[in-house]
Amino acid sequence: MFSFGKYFFNKNKIARRFSFSYVFTGFIGLLFLDKLVQIFFEHNDVSKNGIFTFGLLFIISTGILLYFMINHMQKVIRNIEKAYNDLKQKEKDRLAPYEFALDHSVDAIHWFTLEGKFTYVNEATCKLDGYTKEEFENMYLEDVDINFTRETSPLCMNDIRTIPNWRIESTHRRKDGTTYPVEVSGHAFIYNGKEYICAFARDMTQRIENRNKITKMNEELQKSVKEKEILLKEIHHRVKNNMEIISSLLNMQAYKSEDEKFKEQMKESRSKIHAMALVHEFLYLGKNLAYINVNEYIERLVDDIKELYISNNTQIEVDLSIDKMEFSINRCIQVGMLLHELCVNAFKYAFKSNRKNLLYLRMKIEDENIHVIIKDNGEELKDLDKLRKSDSIGMQLIESIVDFQLHGTIEFKNNSGLECSIIFPKKEVK
Template identity: 30%
Template sequence: MSFGETGEHITENAFPTKSPDQRFERVVEYAPNAMILISADGTMEMVNAQTEIIFGYARDELLGQPIEMLVPERFRTGHPRLRRSYSEKPNPRPMGAGRDLYALRKDGSEFPVEIGLNPISDGEKHQILAAISDISERKHREEQIARSLREKETLLSEVHHRVKNNLQIIHSLLDMQTSSVIDIQAREALIDSCNRVRSMAQIHQSLYQSEDIAKVNFADFCESLISSLLATFNVDISRVQVKSNLAHVELTIDQAVPYGLIANELITNALKHGFPDGAKGQITVSTQMNDQEVVTLRVSDNGRGMPDDFTPGTSDGLGLQLIELLADQIGGTLDITTNGETTFVINFKIGK
């Protein structure tokens, strides 16, 4: 519950009856929150029944006493200064907005509270009406929710870690199998499979290491992917350079896995086929996101280009078929340009 939101001072004119004081006292007495009327010097002049229940004091134990007796000792010293500061510029508002407030019971126990302050004035006498709500149950529920979220985050992080480990085992098994395969075509197929498995493992590794285990920093992933592929194909970086221009884009796991596999296929294809026979050149990898949250992945190279008879959508190569299927999976579009540089552009909208 929020306090101090009446937006106007309370005066005697607010109670148009023959006995305004009695009506005011009745309103205070039966209020669902602890209500304490405080004088300008901080003395408690009126308390209601709920105050007795919440704080554990009898009414006559509170009347005439300083309000600081209900303030925990560690905050008591500075409280008179805060009270005077409020009296200099009184206005209806919550007390200590944005801070955790605590009150002190008769038995010495502390409990969290919300306090609304309302100045009351009859022209000569100035008082403060404090509405105090015990929020112990709400705080307890919030702590339970926070603890549950932490436990789920820990569990999810461990799941990503285990998935990553299992994928690395699969990658290692495929890599071992590759070394014993004599047929060149079969070996290349196994290497491609290794790279695909590793790209998925890297995504789960990114999630495991990230503070936000629900999102993948795709720029970091791409940098890691590029380094891995350069090592896999033993690329001479003085001959083939890979330039990256990667915007900060965060993707969910459902988006990052297919998008990561697409990036893997495109970069792999450029490294394997773009620069045969010692040819030199450059591969450019870039990402960006516009105001409509459309993410664009662009991979281009100035190598030998696609075959003369290449027609988008009709290729029987597994890599390009996989790219088309994955682009469709995330609701994206694939555009291929073969004039000059060979350029692949994947667009998709986050959250689609």
């Protein structure tokens, strides 16, 4: 059903409707007034109060005309006011979630002019700094940040405008005079044709406290580790000294005895003890308490065995070819004892004083295994099976280390002397 009022006062066509109503009402008013004038002059004499009566009719008719026009104008104004309030409410409802998010943000949010004057702060800012939003309207950056002045605040705003991902750590001062550390990030934006700076400040008090606690804990842990390293080094040093004492006691026993076989046994025992003591010496002198440099250890081990078993008039050349690697304590003792026995056998039985002697020792990493070759240039053995079946303590020790400790294989063969090849898995190796 057509509604004249709804159609006539449609806010989208107010100007056209008002113009039409003004022309229509004025035209009807003029026709009505013209008719009244004609009727009046037909029945009245102008000389007898005609002018007064005509004026009265004119005032009444124009009053009626003004009433309709003003009444229509009031309806138009009320309609505009209602439309404005509806639009304002819709805009308020649309911005409500954003205002809620800003005011309930954990971070303090500030809007600045390019001169560093506050134009907006959220509730978090007020809680952190102790000022009201009204107080912030007359404040500048330097009023809360002790690291800026009236001269440097605009420079800071310009840095935020020009530096991507701008971020600093600073210190804010509360209304009561206390300070707290903050991490601040910011960027520029344009609103209503004017450029502003938006900065986010996060209270770093808890983070710094946690960081200081972690730093203190790390320092205490490092101190504890250092103390334990010193203690372990001291333990290795004492173990090494105790082994040297045992070696000296064995040497004293051998010196008092006239049995050459007993003396030789004591000499071999001292050599074995020295091979193990050497591991503890490297741990005591080295920087790493878990691994030992194999190259340096084997070189020192061979030199010590050579010094113990070879006289000055015997010429020996030692050819070492060892990949750079580090062994754990356990693996180093196993390999050290194994090489000790093989080197001692070569020095005792293969080398002669009337010729040039050569000891070749190779240790290489091949895939997931370690391959060791130790070879002398002495006389070849006629019966290699007899060597494997020997009941000597040295041979039993070699077989035991290879089979049960290294979980590897060992092979002897003649190759212009005796050559021993050992392969074992690359475990406990760095």
